[in-house]
Amino acid sequence: MQEMYILWLRQIRRYTRSKSRIIGAIGQPLLFLLALGYGIGSIYQRAGGGNYIEFLVPGIIVQTTLFGAIFWGINVIWDKQFGFLKETLVAPVSRLRILSGSALGGATTTVFQAALVFVISFALGFRPTNWANVPLALLVVILFSFALACFGAGLAAIVSDFQGFQAINQFLIFPLYFLSSALFPIEYAPPVLKFIASVNPVSYTVDALRTLLVNQSHFGLGLDLLVLGITVVVLATFGVVCFKRIEA
Amino acid sequence: MEAMSAVIRASQLTKKFKNFTAVNNISFTVQQGGIFAFLGPNGAGKSTTIKMLTTLLRPTSGEIDIAGHNVLTEQDAARSSFGIVFQDPSLDDELTAYENMELHAVLYHLPRKDMKQRITELLTLVELESRRDSQVKTFSGGMKRRLEIARGLLHHPQVLFLDEPTIGLDTQTRNLLWDYVKKLNKSENMTIFLTTHYLEEAEMVADRIAIIDHGTIIASGTTAELLKQTKTKNLEAAYLSLTGKTLRDEEVSAREAFRMRARTRRMR
Numbered sequence: 001m002q003e004m005y006i007l008w009l010r011q012i013r014r015y016t017r018s019k020s021r022i023i024g025a026i027g028q029p030l031l032f033l034l035a036l037g038y039g040i041g042s043i044y045q046r047a048g049g050g051n052y053i054e055f056l057v058p059g060i061i062v063q064t065t066l067f068g069a070i071f072w073g074i075n076v077i078w079d080k081q082f083g084f085l086k087e088t089l090v091a092p093v094s095r096l097r098i099l100s101g102s103a104l105g106g107a108t109t110t111v112f113q114a115a116l117v118f119v120i121s122f123a124l125g126f127r128p129t130n131w132a133n134v135p136l137a138l139l140v141v142i143l144f145s146f147a148l149a150c151f152g153a154g155l156a157a158i159v160s161d162f163q164g165f166q167a168i169n170q171f172l173i174f175p176l177y178f179l180s181s182a183l184f185p186i187e188y189a190p191p192v193l194k195f196i197a198s199v200n201p202v203s204y205t206v207d208a209l210r211t212l213l214v215n216q217s218h219f220g221l222g223l224d225l226l227v228l229g230i231t232v233v234v235l236a237t238f239g240v241v242c243f244k245r246i247e248a
Numbered sequence: 249m250e251a252m253s254a255v256i257r258a259s260q261l262t263k264k265f266k267n268f269t270a271v272n273n274i275s276f277t278v279q280q281g282g283i284f285a286f287l288g289p290n291g292a293g294k295s296t297t298i299k300m301l302t303t304l305l306r307p308t309s310g311e312i313d314i315a316g317h318n319v320l321t322e323q324d325a326a327r328s329s330f331g332i333v334f335q336d337p338s339l340d341d342e343l344t345a346y347e348n349m350e351l352h353a354v355l356y357h358l359p360r361k362d363m364k365q366r367i368t369e370l371l372t373l374v375e376l377e378s379r380r381d382s383q384v385k386t387f388s389g390g391m392k393r394r395l396e397i398a399r400g401l402l403h404h405p406q407v408l409f410l411d412e413p414t415i416g417l418d419t420q421t422r423n424l425l426w427d428y429v430k431k432l433n434k435s436e437n438m439t440i441f442l443t444t445h446y447l448e449e450a451e452m453v454a455d456r457i458a459i460i461d462h463g464t465i466i467a468s469g470t471t472a473e474l475l476k477q478t479k480t481k482n483l484e485a486a487y488l489s490l491t492g493k494t495l496r497d498e499e500v501s502a503r504e505a506f507r508m509r510a511r512t513r514r515m516r
């Protein structure tokens with residue numbers, strides 16, 4: 001446990017020392033929140049969709065988590081390039097612990113960012129309908145972040161450079177996010193989009209948060225949590241398997 | 249015969265990168281408590297061999313045993329028996345000197361109660377104690393190197409790998425390092441596996457030497473044996489007569505050149 005703690009602490013120390021990273025990481029979700037919240041909000045309301053900010057905030061929280069945690073994986077590439085990775089890889093600590101400790105650090109910083117976005121959304125008039133559900137929502141975000149951080153680290157382990165990592169993000173993560181229920185309601189989407197969003201695991205995490213925070217459900221919380229559970233197991237396993245193959 | 253048992257045993261070790269053979273079917277043993285120097289020109293395959301011995305690279309073929317553990321199948325057990333100072337940088341620049349040391353101490357399971365004192369001791373040894381709370385990115389190249397060495401000496405492993413530990417160090421620090429290493433070797437019967445391009449260092453500290461060129465071990469033995477074999481008077485002459493006098497620069501691959509550049513950039 002000690003080893004995992006110190007690797008976690010390392011991530012926290014690095015994060016708190018880099019102010020630009022904190023600002024950079026919440027800049028993108030804030031931009032979405034403002035541009036979409038104000039830009040589309042009025043049309044959404046006029047079309048009878050209700051309060052768009054309410055609808056949007058859970059999606060933006062997922063965005064913060066998704067991009068934050070996967071991009072955190074880039075740290076593994078930096079560690080590889082700047083050589084620090086070797087230090088951990090020859091230590092008498094299993095790769096599983098190295099990955100878990102570091103990914104917990106990455107998840108912690110990501111959850112912190114998601115919490116920041118949550119708090120900032122209050123300024124735009126967002127309020128959770130039931131505070132009692134907020135702890136469970138937090139747990140969803142924690143699990144999702146951890147799984148994605150493992151996935152990001154695994155990805156970083158198998159791609160050889162920064163560009164490769166970026167390419168995968170362009171072709172995998174962006175579509176996963178934009179073709180989910182994060183920004184638009186599935187039920188009014190054209191059939192193809194509706195189908196894609198329904199088989200996209202990101203939609204289920206969005207739906208879970210939407211259910212818990214503003215009481216708007218599409219798939220039902222049970223199914224949401226089941227899909228989330230499966231996603232977490234699959235992503236974390238992928239991360240661990242890839243990370244174990246890493247060579248420095 | 250306890251003292252004569254082999255603690256490193258490599259047999260028919262080969263590493264290929266695509267179709268380039270960096271290490272070609274080498275075999276050697278290092279005795280417990282020995283100081284073994286691995287010498288050879290740039291690109292000979294020294295670091296690649298060390299990376300295979302320390303579980304960082306998978307050999308294309310061959311077997312390695314360290315302290316009785318098969319390095320390929322019992323990685324975690326093997327790892328707990330050695331320590332290493334890498335040729336390339338491996339510090340976290342964002343962390344302070346102390347934090348780098350602390351992280352290492354925890355990863356190597358040093359008891360909490362000794363930790364602070366040991367770290368202070370070693371930082372003092374390499375004269376970085378006054379900079380313990382500075383971030384490593386504010387250090388000079390030589391200071392970073394000294395910190396890496398202090399970190400490598402923090403836990404006392406059964407086998408210590410030193411891959412060109414003295415590059416970029418001033419003479420005083422080099423002498424200090426070798427004295428300390430020899431002391432550890434005596435007092436704890438610690439086995440040392442080192443590489444260096446300073447042949448006088450190898451001559452001074454090592455009890456056995458192997459010379460590798462183009463991925464193949466071309467000679468090995470004590471300094472005296474190598475001198476006798478090559479009919480020369482000092483290790484440098486013996487080394488040159490074995491490896492030839494041509495420069496290896498032209499053989500240095502693009503990747504190597506990039507690594508060198510990256511290093512000098514970071515050292516600044």
Ligand SMILES: Nc1ncnc2c1ncn2[C@@H]1O[C@H](COP(=O)(O)OP(=O)(O)OP(=O)(O)O)[C@@H](O)[C@H]1O
Nearest residue numbers: 265270288289290291292293294295296297501504
């Ligand atoms: N990851 C890699 N991919 C491809 N080639 C590699 C890789 N690592 C090393 N090599 C090549 O293997 C050869 C041996 O490299 P190695 O680093 O073991 O040399 P060395 O003996 O340590 O040299 P030096 O004295 O310069 O440190 C070199 O030709 C190098 O270019």
Ligand SMILES: [Mg+2]
Nearest residue numbers: 294295296335
């Ligand atoms: Mg080398």
